[in-house]
Amino acid sequence: MAEAHPVGFQWVMEAKRRGAKIIHVDPRFTRTSAVADLHVPIRAGSDIAFLGALVNYVLSNDLDFREYVTEYTNAASIIGEEFRDTEDLDGLFSGFDPEKGVYDGESWQYEGAPQSPAAGQRDPAQATGPQLGDRGSDEHGHGAARAEAAGSGGPSVSNTAERDRTLQHPRCVFQILKRHFARYTPEMVQQACGISPEQFLEVAEALTSNSGRERTSAICYAVGWTHHSVGSQIIRTASILQLLLGNIGRPGGGIMALRGHASIQGSTDIPTLFNILPGYLPMPHASEHLDLDSYVAGDAGSQGFWGNMRAYAVSLLKSYWGDAATAENDFCFDYLPRLTGDHSTYHTVKGQIEGRCKGYFLVGENPAVGSSNGKMQRLGLASLDWLVVRDLQMIESATFWKDGPEIETGELVTEDIGTEIFFMPAATHIEKAGSFTQTQRMLQWRDKAVDPPGDARSDLDFYYDLGNRIRKRLAGSSDEMDRPLLDMTWDYPLTEDGEPDGHAVLREINGTGPDGRALSGYTELKDDGSTACGCWIYCGVYADEVNQARRRKPHWEQDYVASEWGWVWPANRRILYNRASAAPDGTPWSERKKYVWWDADQQKWVGSDVPDFIVDRPPDFEPEDGARGPDAISGVDPFIMQTDGKGWLFAPAGVADGPMPAHYEPPESPVHNPLYGQQNNPARQHVEQAANPINPSYSEVFPYVFTSYRLTEHHTAGGMSRTLPYLSELQPGFFCEVSPRLARERGLEHMGWATIVTGRSAIEARVLVTDRMRSLRLGDRFVEQVGLPYHWGGNGLTTGDSPNDLVNLTLDPNVYIQDKVGTCDIRPGRRPRGERLTSYVEDYRRRADDAASADAVDAADAPTSGRADR
Amino acid sequence: MSLRESLARSLHGRLDDVQGDAGYESGEHPPRMGFFTDTSVCIGCKACEVACKEWNAVPDDGYVLTGMSYDNTQALGASTWRHVAFVEKPLHPTTTDLGLPGMGPPGWDTHESGLPQAAPGGDDQATASGGASDDAGVRWLMSSDVCKHCTHAACLDVCPTGSLFRTEFGTVVVQPDICNGCGYCVPACPYGVIDLRKEDGRAFKCTLCYDRLKDGETPACAKACPTESIQFGEVSELRQRADLRLAELHEKGVDVARLYGRDPEDGVGGDGAFFLLLDEPEVYGLPPDPVVTTRDIGSIWKHVGAAAGVLVAMGVASFVGGRR
Numbered sequence A: 001m002a003e004a005h006p007v008g009f010q011w012v013m014e015a016k017r018r019g020a021k022i023i024h025v026d027p028r029f030t031r032t033s034a035v036a037d038l039h040v041p042i043r044a045g046s047d048i049a050f051l052g053a054l055v056n057y058v059l060s061n062d063l064d065f066r067e068y069v070t071e072y073t074n075a076a077s078i079i080g081e082e083f084r085d086t087e088d089l090d091g092l093f094s095g096f097d098p099e100k101g102v103y104d105g106e107s108w109q110y111e112g113a114p115q116s117p118a119a120g121q122r123d124p125a126q127a128t129g130p131q132l133g134d135r136g137s138d139e140h141g142h143g144a145a146r147a148e149a150a151g152s153g154g155p156s157v158s159n160t161a162e163r164d165r166t167l168q169h170p171r172c173v174f175q176i177l178k179r180h181f182a183r184y185t186p187e188m189v190q191q192a193c194g195i196s197p198e199q200f201l202e203v204a205e206a207l208t209s210n211s212g213r214e215r216t217s218a219i220c221y222a223v224g225w226t227h228h229s230v231g232s233q234i235i236r237t238a239s240i241l242q243l244l245l246g247n248i249g250r251p252g253g254g255i256m257a258l259r260g261h262a263s264i265q266g267s268t269d270i271p272t273l274f275n276i277l278p279g280y281l282p283m284p285h286a287s288e289h290l291d292l293d294s295y296v297a298g299d300a301g302s303q304g305f306w307g308n309m310r311a312y313a314v315s316l317l318k319s320y321w322g323d324a325a326t327a328e329n330d331f332c333f334d335y336l337p338r339l340t341g342d343h344s345t346y347h348t349v350k351g352q353i354e355g356r357c358k359g360y361f362l363v364g365e366n367p368a369v370g371s372s373n374g375k376m377q378r379l380g381l382a383s384l385d386w387l388v389v390r391d392l393q394m395i396e397s398a399t400f401w402k403d404g405p406e407i408e409t410g411e412l413v414t415e416d417i418g419t420e421i422f423f424m425p426a427a428t429h430i431e432k433a434g435s436f437t438q439t440q441r442m443l444q445w446r447d448k449a450v451d452p453p454g455d456a457r458s459d460l461d462f463y464y465d466l467g468n469r470i471r472k473r474l475a476g477s478s479d480e481m482d483r484p485l486l487d488m489t490w491d492y493p494l495t496e497d498g499e500p501d502g503h504a505v506l507r508e509i510n511g512t513g514p515d516g517r518a519l520s521g522y523t524e525l526k527d528d529g530s531t532a533c534g535c536w537i538y539c540g541v542y543a544d545e546v547n548q549a550r551r552r553k554p555h556w557e558q559d560y561v562a563s564e565w566g567w568v569w570p571a572n573r574r575i576l577y578n579r580a581s582a583a584p585d586g587t588p589w590s591e592r593k594k595y596v597w598w599d600a601d602q603q604k605w606v607g608s609d610v611p612d613f614i615v616d617r618p619p620d621f622e623p624e625d626g627a628r629g630p631d632a633i634s635g636v637d638p639f640i641m642q643t644d645g646k647g648w649l650f651a652p653a654g655v656a657d658g659p660m661p662a663h664y665e666p667p668e669s670p671v672h673n674p675l676y677g678q679q680n681n682p683a684r685q686h687v688e689q690a691a692n693p694i695n696p697s698y699s700e701v702f703p704y705v706f707t708s709y710r711l712t713e714h715h716t717a718g719g720m721s722r723t724l725p726y727l728s729e730l731q732p733g734f735f736c737e738v739s740p741r742l743a744r745e746r747g748l749e750h751m752g753w754a755t756i757v758t759g760r761s762a763i764e765a766r767v768l769v770t771d772r773m774r775s776l777r778l779g780d781r782f783v784e785q786v787g788l789p790y791h792w793g794g795n796g797l798t799t800g801d802s803p804n805d806l807v808n809l810t811l812d813p814n815v816y817i818q819d820k821v822g823t824c825d826i827r828p829g830r831r832p833r834g835e836r837l838t839s840y841v842e843d844y845r846r847r848a849d850d851a852a853s854a855d856a857v858d859a860a861d862a863p864t865s866g867r868a869d870r
Numbered sequence B: 001m002s003l004r005e006s007l008a009r010s011l012h013g014r015l016d017d018v019q020g021d022a023g024y025e026s027g028e029h030p031p032r033m034g035f036f037t038d039t040s041v042c043i044g045c046k047a048c049e050v051a052c053k054e055w056n057a058v059p060d061d062g063y064v065l066t067g068m069s070y071d072n073t074q075a076l077g078a079s080t081w082r083h084v085a086f087v088e089k090p091l092h093p094t095t096t097d098l099g100l101p102g103m104g105p106p107g108w109d110t111h112e113s114g115l116p117q118a119a120p121g122g123d124d125q126a127t128a129s130g131g132a133s134d135d136a137g138v139r140w141l142m143s144s145d146v147c148k149h150c151t152h153a154a155c156l157d158v159c160p161t162g163s164l165f166r167t168e169f170g171t172v173v174v175q176p177d178i179c180n181g182c183g184y185c186v187p188a189c190p191y192g193v194i195d196l197r198k199e200d201g202r203a204f205k206c207t208l209c210y211d212r213l214k215d216g217e218t219p220a221c222a223k224a225c226p227t228e229s230i231q232f233g234e235v236s237e238l239r240q241r242a243d244l245r246l247a248e249l250h251e252k253g254v255d256v257a258r259l260y261g262r263d264p265e266d267g268v269g270g271d272g273a274f275f276l277l278l279d280e281p282e283v284y285g286l287p288p289d290p291v292v293t294t295r296d297i298g299s300i301w302k303h304v305g306a307a308a309g310v311l312v313a314m315g316v317a318s319f320v321g322g323r324r
């Protein structure tokens, strides 16, 4: 966190100053480790083994926060009889289809749940669309991004499930969880992660002794946790742990996702993702969501605030199409684009290479350096008809056609590349006004400080102008296809500088009522077309016609919750699900952790924050049978966006690769899965493409683990830092980090060159031999990890090879993120040049494959099952 | 102020009104301002280095990957006025070697191969984890160094042009429009801070953001520091704060914590910019016991016509080691 988020880390240091204990779990010893109380080196990709053991430690020592767990989580819910755990199936859950490589989650549901589409109509991508050619796409599509689509809530489930509040029923979630995690012992942690039992226990004791009524602990993670083929499940394990310890919805608790860079949270709220609309409304699917009714049907009847989805959707449509959207025409629902399958980024890249995607916008993104499997990225760009690059600098993704690595090897020839590239200089964040939304869901407005140089323009200006130009071209068209563009509300006032006014855009996102005034909260949204709102969760950011995100009241002028700094969605609520900060009877769990509580005199929830509950609903409220929407929330259900009001220890729906996390090895691993016969995440998606071969696991040819990461001095793919002298001089060259033991094993010299090779490519780096890289002992063997900061590419003041060229594309089936961990070889000296590089890598591949097939012949008892050998 | 004039001033020992000593009316000048840099909370983000360069328009210092941990600007110099040192130290110093070439502290020389060597008798366990808790482990110390703005500043004492002067805030500033590039100040500094910029010929160093101070602003580096490792304020108050922080750390069992440059009785009369360190000063590349190089200038002056030559001979800047 200090390494990648130094500014946010100031608060960790503040906490430390006040006595907090900081534990840092990371494969490498970073700037965070340097100031942490404890650094725990871990083998990259073994996180679930580690977290699962913490879960087991809590459960087997009765250290869970029992009252919280019983009342606020689904621990008491009973799961149907058909469910089979990984314990029963050697690493698989019930419902796995080995042919298709997908799960059918039917057997994971609560007992007595209606066998309706549990993951609901809110599942956006019941893909039956174009075949993207690999088994990953369409077959997996039915699970496509379900978690994302469910947004700030979970997918729909029945809230009538049976519960056993003694937690003794053998099929209640609590008991299932206990059995599931029983094999995650400290000894197993040593086997899987290379962490000693002593160190593991130190963490376990610190965490459990600092959780409960009086104390809370927080888990912070950066994107390193998500970049795995089991990324979503890693976060799930952390959630389970925090729920068991009562660390959710309470001050000082939680799980903080430190996003990749500024406003990544904002770009999921108002999404740049293919499968959701603003406010986590699902993108409708072509064959299933033929009209508004079928679109909202999955949620209309459900409990919780998703029950109001129609109001959110209609208000969004009114915001897009204004007067043109009427009840008669379904509020222009037909104007929305439709999903036909998996259109996530890596599948789109594959589509480029295979000629299905012809035009592309790159906005502040440099995939030639910053996205996994750089070769595939560049081959994709080189296959396009046209490419628009909007960036601050002439990045590698705009120049790959003349100086990319494939030009050097001859795999691409400049004269043969047909891509027409339009480079559009962009304004930086200080050269335009706008808001950032950070990980606490807080919107903070910035004013423009200086004018952008030359032709550089803000995104707002650029797209507004582009929209105007397209609409002008289409004016008078009678083609139905053009109606969505022509009917769109597209009329922003201009500032003195002649740019569209960002405040007006934020106000439109906030939404307006029938009187044209800004709305003050999403509970005001109507499904009759009388309200318009660009993103329901942001409703209230412009309450009272004031840009609430621009508030800057310093913390010393208000209490510690600082409600008047910026604005937090939803409803300026700083801690989500804060009903959980009080006991079931509505009193604070403790004086020390008092936050939101029921005031019997006033008959309402009060406290330091905006209560995340129906404000006058008493703790003893029991919903009537058959109640729907918010009316169905009982007085003790803090998780009001979940359809059953409970925090999910077990996900009866919505997760593509299992209702509980299980440790699987990364797609490329030097070791066998110590926990199950199943080696890899069975539901992972491998992007089938010639440029994306996978190294065989436990290969002598690729004996080491590599993992990529960031340095404080540089920004992601380097476009914003390798071009600046003051940052470049601080880290002026690409290097790899290795342990002294690995250096000896391979004859690597400190500051000498090394070549790192995988089945995808080989790159070269200077060598930093450092004790900060640890040789991890897993049982009787060592695992060595090669650390690769990923900021370099061919352009800028400091240049170097790109580690992302080494990374394979195997995706998490929930969110389609790649696995950053892989296997490699490392050798002293520089890499071969030109065509010799291609043959060098080919030779490695051949040797690895030969050895692997020899092994396969030898070992008919391969400990993998199903698709694991794929 | 010339060298001869400077003789009128006190040259060593405790000095409570450094501005008054420099000729500012007592009671008229603002309090002495300085830094307390608490390295125990430094996260090595280098925001201070960058902010300093941005504000003061200091040019880049070259692009050299040094292999000295994450330190690529290497030392304070004419074009690096804040410098963040990164020191990798094994937890058990006898079992491993750092292999960080080129940096000062004794015993840190790299082995001939350039490769860190296994400890004598050490084996793989020395750097492996997952086994018993006997593994080596490592400390990574970070410290943002800066001009010390000494109470007795030898650079200022030897500057023949009066380019270096004591400001009303008690800080030591070099004026580039007066500096003639003679370089006397360079060896005079006991810390090796001030240096000549090759391309330019003149001497440069931290001004403690004199321009910002005049406007009542915090210096750029302190303003940018996310963790308040760099604390700016009145020196007298900072000294108290440092004492408290030291006591707090000692209470927590961090016995290695110590203050550096805080003592008004030390060889330079105390620093205007002083530090809390987590190891011996040498480990960070700081001289353990700096003495103002002009301490004996009064008597020397009597004997020697050209003081400058002597002062050069007295230079101790070599401690920090050559800068590329």
Ligand code: SF4
Binding pocket: B051, B052, B053, B055, B056, B081, B082, B146, B147, B205, B206, B207, B208, B209, B210, B219, B220, B221, B222
């Ligand atoms: S006080 Fe100003 S000149 Fe001195 S190091 Fe800090 S930023 Fe640079």
Ligand code: SF4
Binding pocket: B041, B042, B043, B044, B045, B046, B047, B048, B049, B084, B142, B143, B144, B221, B224, B225, B226, B227, B228, B229, B230
């Ligand atoms: S002193 Fe502050 S700004 Fe400088 S490196 Fe340390 S934490 Fe960063």
